[in-house]
Amino acid sequence: MPRDGITPAQIPGPPAEGGVEAIVEAGGLHNYQLRLHAEYGPVVRFPLPGADLAVSVADPLLLEATAKINKRPEKLFEFLTPLQESGNLQTIPADEHVPWRKVMLSVLAGRPSHEAHFARFTELTTEMADRWAGLASPVELQKDLSELSLRMICEYALGSGLESEESAGRVVSAFEDLLTEYLGRLYQLETPGTEEERAARAEEALTYLRATVDQVIAAHAEREGDAEADRSDLVAALAASGESPARIRDTVLMTLLAAHHTTGVAISWTLYLLARHPDVAKRAADEVDVVLGDRAVPEYGDLKRLTYLDMVLREAMRLYPPGPYGAREATEDLVLGEYTVPAGTTIFYPFWAVHMNPDYWPDPEVFDPDRFTPEASAGRPRFAYIPFGLGPRSCEGAGLAMVEAELVLSTLLKRFDFQLASEQTIQPIERFVLWAAEDIRMNLTPRSQG
Template identity: 85%
Template sequence: MRGDGSTPPRIPGPPVRGDGVEAIVAAGGLHNYQLELHAEYGPVVRFPLPGADLAVSVADPVLLEATAAINKRPEALFEFLTPLQESGNLQTLPAEEHIPWRRVMLSVLAGRPSHEAHFARFAELTSRTADRWADRAGDEPVELQKDLSELSLRMICEYALAGGLEPEEPGRVVAAFEDVLTEYLARLYQTDAPGTEDERRARAEEALTFLRATVDRVLAAYAERDDGPPERSDLVAALVAAGESPARIRDTVLMTLLAAHHTTGVAISWTLYLLARHPDAAERAAAEVDAVLGDRAAPDYGDLKRLTYLDMVLKEAMRLYPPGPYGAREATEDLTLGEYTVPAGTTIFYPFWAVHMNPEHWPDPEVFDPERFTPEASAGRHRLAYIPFGIGPRSCEGATLAMVEAELVLAMLLKRFRFRPAADRTITPIERFVLWAAEDIPMHLTPR
């Protein structure tokens, strides 16, 4: 009941039939379903969501402001990640645990000292990938997602674990994460996955055992090092100094590896895909890289702030293909969203893709236009119209690091190659924890 005695209107949405799985599958995934819902019902939609009963999805950045301070995620919706963690699901930690843990993470992941400390090593790892690609140029196309996810994993292992993996292990780690997520996402959404139920469960358990053993081995080797006092660039040292338990440290490393290698590799892949489809933008980005780098193969850390057009290209790519296509919070008190009232306990769904395609804030939203991110254009836009890393106290702790990694990799690859899409392949975005291309993104390379 409102203060004037009237009853607030009911939030619009589709007829409730079961838990929503059938409608999500029919739409081609939850990300597509959100676009359809908001196109039909408007900026605030009520819909059935597996693991959350009825949820309220908000695609208007102005209305999102009312939710920005919420520090609680719905536990059931993130339950599929619980098997990866033994000290408590890091995605759903209570606020009193989450706040100090996040503070430690940000002290390292968001800090310039840690970025500069690892920058040369990131460039070296990128150079190795580029060298392998150069050996294959003119032959079969490279698979961007596969190779760039492995590169991102090597970079985050260097960052979080000071290296520590054997040369063949990153590929195995990527595959293991895929096996675990395929199984637990299939359970959440009650969808089909390859193999029988017993085969999938056994494969997921074997993959999880491998992941934990790999991190345990690297952490044990790390503990035996004698490198002097911990620095602000060392994630594990920061967690140890904060008094986190060994189990929490392992869980944090595992979750960091999972989130970082998926999101950064995918963001770079979609950016190269869009540049390959827009040669004028690709030439402009490459010309900027040439002007900033000169004869150097890699930028210095300080060069990144001079790659302004490349930064705009990356942001526009993440608008069109946000690596994480959605997020969620749980209302801890009654909320007012425009003319609607949302009761405490409701799952608030953040459809990043639908927010980024909102035509009231993004004219011609399907058009690739990096000029949307000039300082002038950005200054006139609502701050929550662009949210690839989420919002508020549960936003991505690694956002700044991800941008540093992505811009470094893009600069080095654009310096060395021109990219041309494989003509016989259709690129279809699908939901796989991140916004993945169903059959990768094959790309022909031409050395520059």
């Protein structure tokens, strides 16, 4: 609702009536936002379910004005509240969020933690690749790569504190039970069992996960003073900074949630684009061959030499941003170019539309990793490319996600050629992440190099 007769009424946008129907008709919010900006320009007001008034901004220069906001609209994220004991981490206020983020970044963004977990990530990737090599039928990329990402992040978040490989497997399946139920509720999907059975299964999974984190906290308390572990360990760092056990349990759950499908689909979409562009795939595989030589897997230090692969991954996340949008709530009146929006307005970040803005990405539909050479990137506004969001609520896991994705991609490209299985339609839909509706089925051929 326009407040105090303020200007948002002047921002162009579709009629308020029929908002939900228009989103459904477009095939989801991710497609709707592309249409909105194509029709109404870079700043659009639109009726967003769960918000009084939303203003979507697809111009990277205008996004600058929003870059300091540390508040997300509570209503849009309240479906996650039952998963959290100490306040919803997606929407906790800035005074709690700022110190929490600092601890998160001290571990997640640092080389020591990436290096410490690299060997285990490599083992998990190799196990998956070995399994793929024995398959006669096409691989379902999203399913397997999301599962791999979940295994990696479970080991990362809980790793040395877990009692056994078996407990790691149980954590993975409990988290999957929980997520199936929550995403099922959010998107009204058909899931097996009665409502009561599903609720009971989700509750049991949640209880198990929380108890497991408690065990890990206890194990760390016993190992206090182990400097080597402290530099790479999320749970230990959170405990050392005085975060409560409830907040640590919430953080582990939120980290699993944030890291699981996002990293899995980033890798899947990259392989999909490579299969459709054999020239790019060959250049990427040639680079992997040069950097790895006759080794089957990279070492941590190799990643920085895989510069073309890095550009391929970035370009894939431009075309298919795993998280297709984000949101903030204006905490004061905000000037967006010629418009002023009042405090309290929901600012919608249409990441996908930003990445398809033809002012900064000529022929935006074309897959061209060379857009990310240092020369091509020079002078491009910093918010023209925002797969990990922006500002004080941007993704804390960005650095780790790049390490995981580049490790998996280089291992797979070293070993296999990928061809899309015939007779499939690849339909991007939004299911918390930008997902291919019917997965992406791929035939693999061992590479003679491999």
